Amino acid sequence: MQVQAVSTTPIDGQKPGTSGLRKKVTEFSTPGYLENYVQAIFDAWGAEGKTLVLGGDGRFFNKAAMATVLRMAAANGVTRMIVGRDGLLSTPAASHLIRTRQADGGLILSASHNPGGPDGDFGLKLNVASGGPAPEAVTDAIFAASGAISRYLILDNDAPALDTLGEAPLGDMIIEMVDPVSDYADLMEQLFDFDAIRALFANGFTMCFDAMHAVTGPYAIEILERRLGAARGTVVNGVPSEDFNGGHPDPNPVWAHVLFDLMMGSEAPDFGAASDGDGDRNMILGRGAYVTPSDSLAVLVANAQLAPGYAGGISGVARSMPTSAAADRVARALGIEAFQTPTGWKFFGNLLDHGRITICGEESAGTGSDHVREKDGLWAVLLWLNILARRGQSVAEIMVDHWARFGRDYYSRHDYEALPKPEAEALVADLRATLPGLSGRTFAGLGVSNAEDFAYLDPIDGSTSARQGIILQFTTGERAVLRLSGTGTEGATLRVYLERFEGPEGNHGLDTQEVLAPLARAVDQIAGIATRTGRTAPDVMT
Ligand code: G1P
Ligand code: ZN
Secondary structure, X not given: OOEEEEEOOOOOOOOOOOOOEEEEHHHHOOOOHHHHHHHHHHHHHXXXXXXXXXXXXXXXXXXXXXXXXXXXXXXXXXXXXXXXXXXXXXXXXXXXXXXXXXXOEEEEEOOOOOOOOOOOEEEEEEEEOOOOEOOHHHHHHHHHHHOXXXXXXXXXXXXXXXXXXXXXXXXXXXXXXXXXXXXXXXXXXXXXXXXXXXXXXXOOOOEEEEOOOOOHHHHHHXXXXXXXXXXXXXXXXXXXXXXXXXXXXXXXXXXXXXXXXXXXOOOOOOEEEEEOOOOOEEEEEEOOEEEOHHHHHHHHHHHXXXXXXXXXXXXXXXXXXXXXXXXXXXXXXXXXXXXXXXXXXXXXXXXXXXXXXXXXXXXXXXXXXXXXXXXXXXXXXXXXXXXHHHHOOOHHHHHHHHHHHHOEEEEEEEEEEEEOHHHXXXXXXXXXXXXXXXXXXXXXXXXXXXXXEOOEEOXXXXXXXXXXXXXXXXXXXXXXXXXXOOOOOOOEEEEEEEEEEEOOOOOOOOOHHHHXXXXXXXXXXXXXXXXXXXXXXXXXEO
16 A cells, blocks of 8 residues: 655635535536645644544535545544444534544535535535534634645545445554444433433324435434334435435525425424434424524523433523524523624534533524534424423424513524625625714614624634624614625625514514515615615525
8 A cells, every 4th residue: 555645736725714615516526626625634733643533414426525535534644534334424423423432523524505416515624622613723724725735645545435334444544434323313312301202202293304315314214213203204305315306405494395385284293394414404393383593592592401411401502693682582581691603603612612501503593502513403303302292382382482471583584695796795895884874874764773793702712703794783673684605605695684573562473574574675775785786585585
């Protein structure tokens, strides 16, 4: 066996606002491209003597990429690589495996909820020993290395097939193939009242879990159908497919509309849920009831103590800034701390590591806790099941109770996709420039009380992150947030987040888009979305 040093030209390693690299498969599979980025990781972060975890969501290019990563890891001196069988690991399961095996980190091959296949997206990210995404100092160093390196190291032997459990050598490195599901399923069994959930299913409770042809299929079948006794067929689209069967594995009312329509129809089961490409996002539905991710976070915080893993109470809660204030209201009632962080899971890491928060979430359908350092789709689904089992109420009844106690934050996100980048950037820059003069003015009948560009001061390490999104606050309690997506691979996406609070005594049964229409009009007047982009309606409303 031989280590080859192959000369290569630097790539644009995508300065990561998100951790890692996400690009079209066509770009990722150009000779030397993946190799360059992997070598940049090993050069900047180290490889020698490390134990790493490797897995992905099973999308197109996963297997070929994994073989390359294995040969390069061996050539760079990695000691042990713990790999999910068939190359599969959901993102939360990878995070758990890094922690439970006390590995130095892991490489996760996924583009999350983005479409897959030869024309779809691929991604690779580094997680560190905490189980969470690499911190910015590390990703900055990797970015710098990706634009500077001139060679990569690779073993000339082939990597073994990834279908047999147990150990196999590759050069001086040991590859340890593990069952991707069992450790994660065991963790869930510790956190939740499986007896209560089993009894719920035994009493005829029905559920549909849409795995969206992505990685959570095997996890959901093992946990829901095998360990919890849900009827066979509870999990649909449960076999991971390389292109997600042509779908867009993002669990929201638009991309998971088949499940959504089922839950709104006369044949609806008691409970519906879905997860995304790599298993970290979730969607929660009851019969005739859609729970927004912001509300879901609030309900989970309010009821977490019903689960054994959280019976001692929770220390605090954090939400990303564009997420509605619903969780803050619960935190106030519980007398626990509530934090508002910039968009992106990495901002929760410090708070979780230091015990300041137990549960956190984002409006983009990510919820999780200190059990791992990633958001966790099935975790949220199981906590909901635990709550449903212990409260003996339907999803709709739980929401009605919740709003009667805390009030309701009507909430919606409007996305304008594939805008020309310069146009979108100019829109935000111009809006930013007008912020100082907005307070006190009225737009579409709504008075602006405050306008600011969100800056975050990390309470643990004192670091600051500026320009994290524009917040418009109105005198009648509405709030709007505008920011550009950092994860798209085509043009720019403008996200407009709208919310309006209706107190405990208010009307909680109104149509969300109708409630938010005046606010949407005011935002359009302020930012000039329609006139500047020519778009009269958003592409996606979640
Ligand atoms: C989106 C979500 C954000 C999430 C990220 C990664 O980022 O909005 O909450 O953390 O994906 O899953 P965005 O495209 O808005 O930058
Ligand atoms: Zn994801």
